[in-house]
Amino acid sequence: MRRLAAAFLLAGLPHGALAQQAVDGLQPYQMLRSLQFLQDTVVMGDHSAAEMQRFMLSTIDRALRTADPTVFDDPRNVDAVLIYAMSGGNPATLEFLVSKDVGGNFDTRVADALRKYLAGKGSMIAGGMEKMVPEYRGQRIGPYLALIAGNVTVTKTPQNALAFYDWARLTAPGTIIEEAALRRSIAITVELGMVDKALTYSRQYARRFVFSPYASQFADLFVRLVVSHYGALSDEDVRNALERMDDDRAREIYLRIARQATIDGKAKLAQFASGEAGARGVAISEGDRAVAGLYSGAAKLPNGKVEDASKALADIPDARLSPQDKALRAAAQRVAEEVLRPPVAESFRQDEDANIQNDISGETVSAVSGDERAGKAAAPGKTPGGSAPKLDPAFQTYVDRGRSTLDAIDDLLKGEN
Structure with a gap:
């Protein structure tokens, strides 16, 4: 078909008209082979x-509707x-x-199952498909039926769906069938927490179908x-899974992993x-380098490298960051500022109101919690009288400022998710 398309361009004639001439007189199965080739070519990039x-698709549709019924005597x-x-x-x-079909050329069970499936009633045919797939193994429609069987059984019996997908991809390697089966197998194993299998499927997908138009779904699942x-x-598991990817796509996935890991x-x-x-590669753009620096800097905060992280975050140009990444940097910077802010000396003074009198010994002890010291009737963090302990005003200001900062950060991160 590539040669056919090139011939259209070289001849300088209308693409559609020449293509129609090229398929005139072909049998449906011959046109179908061209369609399969095109679909496989698309998922390969x-x-x-x-x-x-x-x-x-439109040409085959017209040819099938106008075909002589005797054409379908050929299986x-x-x-x-x-x-x-x-x-x-x-x-x-x-x-x-x-x-x-008056000659009985079509298997009515298959036709009826496909009608229901294509009408969105897949749950009605799950049982029948499980029985039908083994019967058609080794035949031309076998891998397609296996893929559909996986699609209609995945919600109730995901393990059975995995078996159908495995069979479909192994009998149709390098095709759109394998691409779809692998992608859906990754989704099932990630959902079920089958880490080893999910990693195996992901490695295979990353090596074979990274240029597929559906590869973005794989990236979401892998992250x-x-x-x-x-x-x-x-x-090493992560590195090995992406080692065969081209640098641009691998870098994009690594950045997405870094971003989600930072948020989490x-x-x-x-x-x-x-x-x-x-x-990954010497040709990394300034934008990607800035984003990588953002996630790396934010990741240093929990490790005690707050000053280094704060400087690294401040050095990233705004122009290199997306609005979402700017919000993430702002949250990280606020955390760093609060950690580096020197405490007020008066904040550490013991609040006398937090002490209570022990009724038995007469000794004064520190109130650990309402339940432990004041009895079950008192609420946690309150004195037996029911009033909240009074904090030093400077310390109360520090606590309130910290709470408002954490609330703001939570809001930013919730927006990111």
Whole structure:
């Protein structure tokens, strides 16, 4: 099909008209092969093939609706209709052809299951699909049916869905079927906390389909896997999963990991990911370098390197940060400022009102909590009389300022999430 598209351009003739001439007289299964090739090309990274894919879908649709019924005496053309329907084709065309099938060429069980699935009633066919898939193993529509079986069983029996996806991708390697099955397998294993399997699937996806238009979904899932299960996953696990990626895409994922780890307070992971982002390639942009520095600086706060972190954060130019990253930096800077702010000497003076008289011994003891010293009737943190202990005014001001700062930071981080 690439050669066909190139011929259109070289001839200087309308793309659609020449393409129509090129497919005239072809059998449905032959046109279907071209569609499959285009879809596989798209998930491998040639996004320019997407326009031709849309053209092929509409061309096949017209060819199927106008085909002589005897064409479907050939099982390859029957399979072509079913695969066309499962590959983004017009569901009404499948309905139209099955209704005209007087020769019994279509398996009505498969046709009925596809009609329900394409109409959004997948839960109604889950049981039937589990029985149907083994029957069609080794046949042209087998991998497609396995993929659909995984889709309709995933909510109730995710382990069964994984088995269907495994079978689909292993019998259709390098295709859009494998890409979809791998991506959905990652989603299941991340959701179920199956860390080892999720890492294995992620490594395979990152090596085979990183240029797919659906790779952003993989990136979301991988970031969630790493941040949620860091510890069970080592730095080397993460590095190995992304080692075959090109630098630009790997750097983007590392920055996303660093950002989420910073928000979640996972300083070690944030430092590792921001360091890896900076190390991937010499062509890192100033913007990416600034973002990596932001996450690295924020990650130093819990480790006691507050002064270094505060200086690093202040040195990052505003122009290099997105509005979200500016908000994150502001939150980190406020934390650093509060940590570095010197305490007021009077704040450490013991509040005499926090002492109570022991009724038994007559000794004065420090009130640890309302329940321990004042009895169960008193609320925690209050004197037996029910009034809150009075704090030194300077210390009360310090506490109030700290609480307002933490509330503001919480608001900023909630907005980020």
